[in-house]
Amino acid sequence: MPARSDRPARSSTASAAGKARARNGTAQRQANPTQRIVESITTAIVERRLMPGTKLAEQKIADVFKVSRTLVRQALNQLSRDRLVTLEPARGAFVARPSxxxxxxxxxxxxxxxxxxxxxxxxxxxxxxxxxxxxxxxxxxxxxxxxxxxxxxxxxxxxxxxxxxxxxxxxxxxxxxxxxxxxxxxxxxxxxxxxxxxxxxxxxxxxxxxxxxxxxxxxxxxxxxxxxxxxNLQLDPRVPDLQAALAPQAEPIDPTFEPVAPKRHRRATPA
Structure with missing residues (x-):
């Protein structure tokens, strides 16, 4: 009888372990609303639903996740440490605009x-x-x-x-x-x-x-x-030449043209 390979068994065990880790990770995220907010905002950025410079209003985020603004603030602070969010004094939080x-x-x-x-x-x-x-x-x-x-x-x-x-x-x-x-x-x-x-x-x-x-x-x-x-990122945008940029749209100007000063209307003297 040919020897029985144990590769499927190891694969099945690895798969079960992976599913268990995924379930544990999901449970931890559900128990930690701050992390859930962090992951949701990160995913929205990765999937290009949140653009650089977008304002992240604390109250709106709190309403979406039905949590306190304190938890939202904790999430935004974590995202700020990850350089995905910029916190500006007196202005709030914004999706970062990397240099x-x-x-x-x-x-x-x-x-x-x-x-x-x-x-x-x-x-x-x-x-x-x-x-x-x-x-x-x-x-x-x-x-x-x-x-x-x-x-x-x-x-x-x-x-x-x-x-x-x-x-x-x-x-x-x-x-x-x-x-x-x-x-x-x-x-x-x-x-x-x-x-x-x-x-x-x-x-x-x-x-x-x-x-x-x-x-x-x-x-x-x-x-x-x-x-x-x-x-393929435009990290070296060309600085346009002003003459080259404007010349195609500009019509020749008559060199003899002289602008006419607008008439100034005297204000009527009160009776």
Whole structure:
């Protein structure tokens, strides 16, 4: 009788453990309304439903979640520490407007972290993990094809967090989640022209390299992907030449033209 493989059993156990962690996480969020507010605002930013500069009125948020303004203030303070919200004295809270310098720094950190992450993952990835990544790619593709902008935005970002979780490093996954939230803000701020279809194709290429356990190719592809995302952000807007900008709309002015001063009307003397 052929030896019975224990791979399905381990996979089932891992799946059950993952579901248990998800249930525990859900229970903790429900018991912590502040965290629920934080996650809801973060998700709205990632899915591009909240734009940079949007005012976050405490009372309106309190009404939406049916909580006190104190809890809302705690959530906004946490989001401020995560650099997703800006708190301005006497004005309130606003969705952050990241600077060009911050945008460059975020992508620099992402390249450093994700290059090493993908190198380590290529050395230890399992067939079951590759299958899980393929399933995620299928969801990405479906969202892209049906033009589900919030869905595809979330799934394209989650791809990077999923890779970190496959290493079993929760700290790395949390760091990447924060960086990806900030990346979403940066994309909103600087109007990324990078197509979702292109990002999806690059994700497929990364998974193909991981499946081959080709660490060098996987690192190169990930670096290329992040470079493309950053390159398609308008971080270096051209300063327009005033003459070039106005010349097409300006009509030649007659050099002999002299403006006529408007007539001044004398005020009537009171009788």
């Amino acid at each position: 060009v310098a911050e945008a460059r720094q975020v992508f620099e950190v992402r390249r450093l972290l994700e290059a090493e992450m993908i190198r380590r993952l290529a050395a230890r990835i399992t067939p079951a993990q590759v299958s899980g990544l393929r399933e995620h790619l299928q969801r990405e593709q479906a969202a892209v094809q049906r033009t589900d902008v919030p869905g595809r935005t979330r799934l394209l970002a989650d791809f990077h967090v999923v890779l970190a979780r496959l290493l079993g490093n929760d700290v790395l996954a949390e760091m990447l989640q924060d960086l990806l939230s900030r990346s979403s803000l940066i994309s909103l701020m600087y109007q990324s022209a990078h197509s979702a279809e292109h990002s999806f194709d690059e994700h497929v290429a990364v998974v193909d390299a991981l499946e081959r356990r080709d660490a060098n190719a996987a690192v190169r592809l990930m670096e290329h992907h992040l470079h493309n995302v950053e390159r």
